Amino acid sequence: MSLELFGTWLAALLTLCIFSFLYKDNPFYKFAEHLFVGVSAGYWLCYNYWNMVKPNLIDNLEAHNWEYLLPLILSAFMLMRLIPKVGWLSRWAIAFMIGSGAGLMIITYLQSNFLEQIKSTLVSLDPTGLPWYVVLNSFLIFVGVVSGLVYFFFSKAHTGVTGGVARVGVVFLMVCFGASFGYTVMARISLLIGRMYFLLHDWLGLV
């Protein structure tokens, strides 16, 4: 049996093991599930070592780039989490990660999620030279953004005008959630089609 054929059979049997969960939890599913955990953990360990740790840390230290001693020390501190007595040292590494992430996020999020979104929403509604539906869509987007924000504004009771605007926001949000749900379902269905095609075409050769 060639390696390729063995691989196809293995993949097909594991696919069936996972599908067997549709009936109920069973030993075949449990076997595939535990195998997946082990293989996945091993894969990511090797991937991280060869693509992150080796080129970024080990190679640099071997080239006598001594500034990489700091991430080495912080990494060692991170691993101290496994030893309860000195586990508190891992906080230093976590603090570095969280602090640098927070510093980066402030500007990044304000720029991409706040300013850019407002800039794209506040477009000119001047109909000169533009088809009517473009202007209408721009106006609807503006209404949707403002009413959606009002819905998420909890410092004022949603009564009267605020309540009315918030209700319009709910309409936009529901359409958005529906669209996202439809997209998610279609993504899962396409994966299912992919697995079925694998079983019927690659494995059994029926289609």
Added chain:
Amino acid sequence: MMRRQVPLLICFVAGIVMLSQNFIPPLTWVYQQALEWARIISAIALFIGLISLVRVHTMKLKRKAANYRYSYVTLFALCYMIIAGFLTKYGLFVKLHAGCDTGSAWEWIVTALEKALNFQEIFLNVQIPIQATMFSLLAFYIASAAFRAFKARTFEATLLLIAAMIVMLGRVPLGQMIPGVKEITVWILDVPNTAAKRGIMIGVGLGMASTSLKIMLGIERTYLGMKD
């Protein structure tokens, strides 16, 4: 002091440096360096998860907990993958092949070992199919959840149902054959969907900025844990 104050200081300094590199060009070097360091530390952090996984499964085996036999599968797969990953990358089989006589039994053994420990093949024939099938299983569960949730009891539920149905129809060739469905799908995605997502994104942006500020200033310190 060392357990609480130093981490808060590290967090503050790291945050200020990363924030100010946007305005002080010479600090871009620090930014590049910090990104690389963060990559290294997060890669090492994965080892904690891995050691914890090994600990959990060895404990299960020691205590003979429920379904403990499956832990052998996990531990065996983990070791097998690590051995395969390191042997393949170190080029051990290339060296072994070089020392073999053509057609000898030793060459046959080396070839068989090389095939059995092919890192990429294991990934393609074990991890990818299981992962894809697990996600595809969700198609069944999402459909049954939708059946229960989408009963059009209220105006909002009806809207959600209609939007989902149109988008689903608009993404398949059969649905696109119905006049207008494709255009309505594009409109739903481009207008109401974009509007609501923008509102959410603006909220997320403000939330992230304020939370980041709270973390840097030491107001939000849950990452330090409760002990000590």
